[in-house]
Amino acid sequence: xxxxxxxxxxxxxxxxxxxxxxxxxxxxxxxxxxxxxxxxxxxxxxxxxxxxxxxxxxxxxxxxxxxxxxxxxxxxxxxxxxxxxxxxxxxxxxxxxxxxxxxxxxxxxxxxxxxxxxxxxxxxxxxxxxxxxxxxxxxxxxxxxxxxxxxxxxxxxx
Ligand code: FES
Numbered sequence: 274x275x276x277x278x279x280x281x282x283x284x285x286x287x288x289x290x291x292x293x294x295x296x297x298x299x300x301x302x303x304x305x306x307x308x309x310x311x312x313x314x315x316x317x318x319x320x321x322x323x324x325x326x327x328x329x330x331x332x333x334x335x336x337x338x339x340x341x342x343x344x345x346x347x348x349x350x351x352x353x354x355x356x357x358x359x360x361x362x363x364x365x366x367x368x369x370x371x372x373x374x375x376x377x378x379x380x381x382x383x384x385x386x387x388x389x390x391x392x393x394x395x396x397x398x399x400x401x402x403x404x405x406x407x408x409x410x411x412x413x414x415x416x417x418x419x420x421x422x423x424x425x426x427x428x429x430x431x
Contacts, residue, residue, distance in 0.1 A: 277318040297327040314345035349392035350385045359398035361405035
């Protein structure tokens with residue numbers, strides 16, 4: 274297993290946050306978030322790293338990471354498509370978008386495309402109900418989607 278460590282930039286950010294939240298429990302969330310921003314998922318090596326940094330056991334970090342669905346526990350594609358499946362988006366066309374993703378990229382919820390480029394997740398309300406249906410693509414919201422708009426967004430992913 275390869276060791277994990279923060280990039281220089283993320284190490285600085287970790288230290289900056291640590292000054293605000295010296296409590297190791299409070300640091301778990303932003304600490305793991307930085308990990309995921311860096312490598313796209315929370316690997317076992319990163320859990321051991323975080324446990325060392327915060328004076329926790331690896332199993333404590335693992336329990337924390339598995340509680341929050343926003344943490345990826347396996348490597349995901351370069352582009353993470355998160356489709357909202359809650360009521361407003363569902364009524365306004367999320368099922369058609371889901372079908373389009375399946376038909377064009379060949380992936381359903383929780384799957385990564387064979388080329389490793391796209392990962393698809395269905396998520397609960399993202400607080401953008403006025404723009405339903407919507408996706409987040411690597412955390413950037415795209416609202417008032419149609420199949421055509423989604424097709425253009427996917428084509429734009431290099
Ligand atoms: S229901 Fe989809 S963003 Fe709220």
